[in-house]
Amino acid sequence: MSQAFSKSPKHCAKQGLSIDKSYKKLFFAFSAFFTTVLAFIFLIWLILHPAKPQFSLREANIYQLNLSGPHLLNSSIQLTLLSKNPNKNVGIYYDELQAYAAYKGQQITVDTFLPPFYQGNEESNLLTASLEGTGLPVAPSFGYEVGRDQTAGRIVLNLKVNGKLRWKVGTWVSGRYRFNVNCVSVMAFGPTAPTAPLSSNQGTRCSTAV
Numbered sequence: 001m002s003q004a005f006s007k008s009p010k011h012c013a014k015q016g017l018s019i020d021k022s023y024k025k026l027f028f029a030f031s032a033f034f035t036t037v038l039a040f041i042f043l044i045w046l047i048l049h050p051a052k053p054q055f056s057l058r059e060a061n062i063y064q065l066n067l068s069g070p071h072l073l074n075s076s077i078q079l080t081l082l083s084k085n086p087n088k089n090v091g092i093y094y095d096e097l098q099a100y101a102a103y104k105g106q107q108i109t110v111d112t113f114l115p116p117f118y119q120g121n122e123e124s125n126l127l128t129a130s131l132e133g134t135g136l137p138v139a140p141s142f143g144y145e146v147g148r149d150q151t152a153g154r155i156v157l158n159l160k161v162n163g164k165l166r167w168k169v170g171t172w173v174s175g176r177y178r179f180n181v182n183c184v185s186v187m188a189f190g191p192t193a194p195t196a197p198l199s200s201n202q203g204t205r206c207s208t209a210v
Contacts, residue, residue, distance in 0.1 A: 050090040050167050053119070055206040056082045057183040058126070060159060061197040065108070067143055068135060075108050075133040077101050078197075079159055081183065081206070083127055085119045091168035092119045095176060099129045102158040104145055109133040114161075118168075131159075153190035155198070159183040165210070179210040 057080075064076035079099060085092050097114035100107055109131035119125060149155045161181040167174040183206035187198045 050169075051086045052179070052208050052210040053092055053165070054084040054086055055161070055181045055183065055208055056084075057159065057185060057200070057204055057206060058082050060157065060183075060185040060187070060200045062155075062157075062187065062199075063197045065146070065198075067138075071138055071140055071142070073108055073133060073136045073138045073142065075101070075131070075136070077109060077131040077157075077159075079129045079131055081127045081129075081159075081161070081181075082124060083119065084124045085122060088121055089169065091121060093166040093168060093173065094119065095164045095166060097127075097161060097163040099127075099131060099159070099161045101131050102160060103142075103155075106138055106142065108136065108138070108157075110136070127161075150189055153188065155187050155189040157185045157187070159185055159206075177210055179208060182207045 059078075059080040061078040062076070063078065064074055066074055068074050079101075093116070095116050097116070098111040099114060100111050101109045110133050112129045112131050114127060114129060117125065146155070160183070163179060164176040165179055166176055184204070185200040187200045189198055
């Protein structure tokens with residue numbers, strides 16, 4: 001004779017509670033592990049506290065800066081920057097770099113892209129870029145502003161670099177952070193100044209925002 005066994009609703013309820021408790025324990029264990037890992041990474045970050053990279057202007061030469069029409073500009077500028085990683089234990093990946101020149105708030109060259117590179121601890125690199133523009137539209141006051149600067153005997157350009165970087169600590173690499181570099185170049189520009197190129201040799205540090 002066969003026997004049939006059936007579980008009471010009370011027994012099923014107890015089994016369901018046991019399964020729920022197991023899932024909760026697993027969830028809490030995973031959460032605790034994940035929180036510990038994040039706290040460890042954050043602690044390392046606080047201890048190392050990477051300083052932002054330093055940029056300084058080494059040389060800027062203007063080979064061309066003239067109007068080809070009422071409001072169209074042709075420009076050619078050679079730029080050399082020194083990039084330095086001041087950190088002792090943190091490396092820097094530069095994933096995207098683009099440079100351009102600006103005059104009184106107007107962009108006077110197109111964006112020039114620089115190749116990505118890695119910068120080790122306390123390492124320095126020279127960056128060079130040829131900044132050019134052909135037929136770039138400028139404000140109607142551009143010619144007047146340049147003429148006024150020529151009368152004053154100097155011209156001031158902003159040489160800018162925008163991009164993204166990642167910090168490297170051991171084998172850990174951070175996400176991407178945007179950074180912006182602004183270098184101010186002051187050049188002699190007047191009747192007694194050489195026609196081309198206008199040159200600026202400076203070792204001044206540029207402002208960097210990360």
